[in-house]
Amino acid sequence: MKANSPYLQDLTRGIVKENPVFVALLGMCPVLGVTAYMINGLGMGLAAAAVLIASNLVVSLLRKFIPPQVRIPCFIVIIATFVTIIEMVLQAFQPVLYEALGVFVPLIVVNCVILGRAEAFASKRPVSRSVLDGIGVGIGFTLALFILATVREVLGSGTIFGPDPESAIHLFGANFEPMALFAQPAGAFIALGLLLAIVNMLFKRFNIK
């Protein structure tokens, strides 16, 4: 692949330059809702990425068969199918993560990142580019959730890889009193705002547009 090939661009664009969370501010509901702990953020990001890649693939495959008038309902049915599959698989094999993610798993259906990529990209591009785009945006989404969740867990609980006591690592010793606010929804907004400010600063500094 050449450095400027559209394929490489499709893959990398979603990670930084058009990051769905930090730049496009799409799909904020799970971003704010499940990022109190790193493992939850990572799990949510990966689940959404899996749905995104699969739905991009199928939408792109079917783009010539689906008449434009019914494309949105078709996309939603496709996305909902994959979300339900992910939900059942999580419940069967990752019950702890399934419990932790709660209502946010079914809500992947209405995550506008996924419908947005289906509508704006996959329904007009060939399969290979759509899948690459899905992978790129999926990585970007997961990365953003993971970073936000790390900030929130370290500040809000003083741990990493919590809350399961078997995996949790306490960073600051037993007498550390965490800023519980960051584990709560209000703290999610504050942490996201701070991260957005940092991202904007970095973009300006390195002239990324």
Next chain:
Amino acid sequence: MRNILKLSITLAVVGIISAALLTGVNNVTAPIIAERQEAEYMQALEAFFPDIDSFESEQVDDNQFDKIYDSSGELLGVMATIQQQGYDGVITYNLAVGPEGSIIGVLVVSHSETPGIGDIITTDGFQEQFIGKTHEDPIAAGDDVDSVSGATVSTSAMINSIRSSVGLIAENYLGFESATVDIADVPDGTYQGSAPGLGGPVVVEVDVADGAIVSIEVIEHDETPTYFIESYPLIPDQIIAEQHFDIDTKTGATISAEAIIDAVQDALRQALGIEEDAPEPEPEPVAIDISTVADGIYTGEGEGFYGLIEVEVEVAGGQIVSIQILSQEETPEYFRESNPLIPDRIIEEQSLNIDTTTGATFSAKGIVEAVRNALAPALNNDGGGEN
């Protein structure tokens, strides 16, 4: 027309393929999910009833009651899975009750209480305080169990739900009958009674004439006013109309409603001289007159939320001059609400009879108890402090 047909068929085909896919995945995962849930449930049962051999389930509203039997068919007790409204959503917990109506254990299965505050209900310290309590115990906050300030709604919801559930289990599954009062036996007069409500005791005044209740007045309560009006005067009116206590308490304020009924029964029981087998009142702690304590340094222990709190008390010139915490196992974030606040209060007022309501009431009471225990022997020894 043809176009509409084409659109419909496309949508239908997408839907059918989706349904087929989901059916396939469900066929694979459903048995795994069911098996895992059953194994988890059996594990939960075994944790409370190690000798379990089989169980019989009954679903009542949102709650499940399992009668647990051992291999010889002997009833080991009842395990209830109760759903209770907490501060933020539903708390689901297991309540295991032995055949004598005493609590074997409490385990919160799922909840969505505030992290770092309401989730105190999942701690061993909170859950274990119920073990051994029976359907005859008050199980009321501040009486024989403790709510936690800062998480009062979450903890009170649990306490009240456990109280009513134990009573329900004892009556419905273990064959205990609640002591009923025959109103006809009550001599004419005006009686007072009380029962724990959600906010504190509910005190009622009951007028009895010609073997019938003629009026019920709530003279004291601390219930939430907006809810309390759902029960009052509705419940008293019903009792007066029906002249028995087996009435529907499902109002917007069920606990307050039950408290009113209990209070009325309490009043009549007192009228008849029926001693409700109330638990022995705790002996009054020895009053400490600090001025009689000899100078010296004393150590004592008191029970906090998680373990013992050990203090060192220095007395000079008949006054407590310093209180040091030697060791404690409390949650740091709560303990700092009580320390140094409580030692400072004791020193300032030179009394152990101080307000212990802090963000960490348990720890505060523990400190006071520890100081009391440090000084009490000094009194008995008539001033023979260890220097």
